[in-house]
Amino acid sequence: MASLMENFSNKEIDLSSLPNYEEVNFNPISAQYLKKVLVESGIFLVIVLIVVALLFYYQIETYYIYSGIVFFVLFFGFKLWNSIKMQDEYGYAIRERDVLYRRGYLISRTTVVPFNRIQHATISRGVLDKFFGIATLNIFTAGGSGGDIQIPGLEPELAVRLKESLAKKIAEDES
Amino acid sequence: MRADFSTPQRQSGIGVLLIFLTTIYKFVKGFWVLGVYFLLKSPGGRILFFVGLGISILAIFALIYSYWYYRKFLFHIDYSKEEFMLQKGVFSTEDIAVPFDKIQQVYLKRSILQRIINVYSLVIETAGSSDKEISIKAISKEKADKLSALLIKVKKDAAIAETETEELEDPANKEVLWTHKLNFSDLLKIGFSTNYLRGLALIFVFFSTIFNELRPFVEDYSEDLDEQLNQIPGLLESVGVFVIIAIMMLLLSMIITVVEVFIKYYGLKLQQSKNSLELEMGLKTNTKISLQPRRIQLLQVTTNPVQKWLNLYEARFSLASSENTLEKSKIKIPGLGETTVEKIKSFVYADASVEVSLEKTFLPDRILLFRQMFQSVFLPIALSAFFPIFTDFIAFNTWTVMVGIYFIIGIIWQLKLFSSKKLQISDDFLRLKSGVWNKKEETVETYKLQSLSVIQPIWYKKRNVCNITFHTAGGDVSFRAVDKKIVPYLNYILFKIETASKGWM
Numbered sequence: 001m002a003s004l005m006e007n008f009s010n011k012e013i014d015l016s017s018l019p020n021y022e023e024v025n026f027n028p029i030s031a032q033y034l035k036k037v038l039v040e041s042g043i044f045l046v047i048v049l050i051v052v053a054l055l056f057y058y059q060i061e062t063y064y065i066y067s068g069i070v071f072f073v074l075f076f077g078f079k080l081w082n083s084i085k086m087q088d089e090y091g092y093a094i095r096e097r098d099v100l101y102r103r104g105y106l107i108s109r110t111t112v113v114p115f116n117r118i119q120h121a122t123i124s125r126g127v128l129d130k131f132f133g134i135a136t137l138n139i140f141t142a143g144g145s146g147g148d149i150q151i152p153g154l155e156p157e158l159a160v161r162l163k164e165s166l167a168k169k170i171a172e173d174e175s
Numbered sequence: 176m177r178a179d180f181s182t183p184q185r186q187s188g189i190g191v192l193l194i195f196l197t198t199i200y201k202f203v204k205g206f207w208v209l210g211v212y213f214l215l216k217s218p219g220g221r222i223l224f225f226v227g228l229g230i231s232i233l234a235i236f237a238l239i240y241s242y243w244y245y246r247k248f249l250f251h252i253d254y255s256k257e258e259f260m261l262q263k264g265v266f267s268t269e270d271i272a273v274p275f276d277k278i279q280q281v282y283l284k285r286s287i288l289q290r291i292i293n294v295y296s297l298v299i300e301t302a303g304s305s306d307k308e309i310s311i312k313a314i315s316k317e318k319a320d321k322l323s324a325l326l327i328k329v330k331k332d333a334a335i336a337e338t339e340t341e342e343l344e345d346p347a348n349k350e351v352l353w354t355h356k357l358n359f360s361d362l363l364k365i366g367f368s369t370n371y372l373r374g375l376a377l378i379f380v381f382f383s384t385i386f387n388e389l390r391p392f393v394e395d396y397s398e399d400l401d402e403q404l405n406q407i408p409g410l411l412e413s414v415g416v417f418v419i420i421a422i423m424m425l426l427l428s429m430i431i432t433v434v435e436v437f438i439k440y441y442g443l444k445l446q447q448s449k450n451s452l453e454l455e456m457g458l459k460t461n462t463k464i465s466l467q468p469r470r471i472q473l474l475q476v477t478t479n480p481v482q483k484w485l486n487l488y489e490a491r492f493s494l495a496s497s498e499n500t501l502e503k504s505k506i507k508i509p510g511l512g513e514t515t516v517e518k519i520k521s522f523v524y525a526d527a528s529v530e531v532s533l534e535k536t537f538l539p540d541r542i543l544l545f546r547q548m549f550q551s552v553f554l555p556i557a558l559s560a561f562f563p564i565f566t567d568f569i570a571f572n573t574w575t576v577m578v579g580i581y582f583i584i585g586i587i588w589q590l591k592l593f594s595s596k597k598l599q600i601s602d603d604f605l606r607l608k609s610g611v612w613n614k615k616e617e618t619v620e621t622y623k624l625q626s627l628s629v630i631q632p633i634w635y636k637k638r639n640v641c642n643i644t645f646h647t648a649g650g651d652v653s654f655r656a657v658d659k660k661i662v663p664y665l666n667y668i669l670f671k672i673e674t675a676s677k678g679w680m
Binding site: 013018106109112114122129142148160167171 | 257269277627650651
């Protein structure tokens with residue numbers, strides 16, 4: 001049996017010696033992203049204002065409209081406050097063997113995707129993204145959509161660099 | 176332009192036409208109602224002129240858009256990075272890169288439109304859901320064949336290490352080790368012991384539809400009905416009627432459940448040979464599946480006290496969506512004995528190390544109990560108070576009695592549910608247990624996890640607890656409100672995934 005035991009070890013695992021995902025330094029995303037979110041909210045606000053103006057123009061005034069407006073103001077205020085609060089909470093980090101992505105203020109969510117589970121990565125840019133000079137890096141796994149990562153608000157060159165370095169890491173991992 | 180697709184290239188020129196026609200088709204699909212409206216209205220010449228003008232301008236824009244879409248749609252194979260690259264989008268752009276070894280399948284298909292203009296769709300599937308597949312919609316037969324052959328070749332080269340280790344078909348591997356069959360009485364037992372809630376729901380839907388159909392009729396006679404009801408003398412008798420109705424409902428739902436079980440699982444046969452587990456079942460549609468351990472992502476075993484007494488366990492497998500799209504992704508096998516379940520487990524998890532050096536059980540924090548109580552006891556009671564206060568649908572006294580009963584049962588149920596929740600982390604496995612009546616045990620091999628998410632609502636921060644979702648290719652598994660002491664174990668799980676030498680599928 002000695003030959004069998006040569007390459008075999010079963011040491012007790014020291015959990016505290018493992019790298020801790022909570023101790024990584026997260027990189028922030030571009031401040032341009034907040035601008036984009038605010039513009040999006042602005043467009044939304046304009047559309048709602050037009051609808052309200054039309055309602056008043058045609059004199060469809062009931063107290064439903066007023067309660068609707070109050071509800072909307074509260075909702076919009078919350079959305080604005082939440083977007084601003086969330087901006088500082090976006091963060092990503094790349095370790096030797098995995099990607100980490102954190103987001104959310106009221107509900108903070110950190111997802112860790114090991115390189116050897118990444119299926120593929122894409123970069124997407126919407127019209128507003130192009131205007132503000134940012135891009136989104138999407139990382140897909142075979143798990144459900146909850147297990148995937150979409151990192152918004154990256155400078156386009158950075159996004160490309162990240163994607164390329166991910167591809168390299170995935171390849172290294174497999175060889 | 177080289178034949179090995181190493182430089183970025185476009186689709187077939189005729190593709191512009193395809194994109195244009197698809198865009199127009201989308202418009203027509205969205206606005207056909209308007210078209211019908213105009214036809215019926217038969218508007219005057221002026222309006223017709225403007226509509227025509229609008230449509231032509233739209234068509235011109237669609238044509239320009241199609242051209243740009245065609246220009247911007249670029250694909251190539253990057254041999255140095257070992258990736259298939261695709262760039263597309265006019266207003267928003269998307270860069271897609273698929274590593275060779277992540278390609279699951281490459282195939283050609285064509286719609287009627289594509290048949291007419293003589294082009295093909297080349298589809299590249301990667302593991303995961305269907306929205307993760309990539310398709311080149313207009314490519315000539317010759318090019319499509321070349322590209323798909325190339326992709327299949329590079330895919331094979333990349334996966335060669337894996338295929339080499341796969342064992343060849345050996346007659347000895349076909350030898351049947353054990354067989355599990357369900358006979359008539361087993362099916363009957365399963366039918367009578369599975370949960371009738373579904374049956375009850377079906378009955379409810381059935382009767383409410385009938386009631387809706389008969390409503391005018393019933394309303395006519397409702398006065399007569401009231402009189403008859405008033406003639407029923409005491410409370411005792413009406414309770415008796417209620418009990419009889421309840422028993423009949425229960426019997427009916429039992430019968431429905433039994434019939435359902437027979438249709439689904441008639442002739443169930445589970446057979447294990449050295450390398451695979453073969454399953455056959457079904458009366459109407461005969462299902463035949465071969466369960467391979469490496470495809471199984473999640474195993475769930477359920478039972479309830481009655482079934483446990485009858486030695487009936489149910490196993491559910493979640494499989495990774497594989498190349499064979501006919502294969503169902505979730506498979507349920509009922510009526511297994513305890514020993515059979517053990518046999519299945521030892522087959523599925525044959526590679527796991529026997530020695531256990533790490534085993535830790537986590538229980539949810541008390542905050543989860545409060546959350547459950549609030550969600551399923553206090554909130555419904557508060558909402559139901561609407562009926563006695565604002566309507567005379569129910570008397571206040573009756574409401575108090577019903578709420579009292581609900582409150583007591585609810586509290587006991589939630590306490591039991593809370594204490595049944597467990598998360599167990601060991602060397603190679605994650606195990607989640609929960610359930611009051613139907614007890615559920617989910618098992619995942621740690622290295623088969625795809626990713627994990629740690630979720631912490633702001634109101635959990637003070638208590639230092641968090642929710643955890645483990646993402647597998649067979650679905651997500653979550654455990655709520657666990658103390659942050661779990662973090663070192665999460666590090667361990669990541670370590671296990673990242674150092675795994677075996678593929679997850």
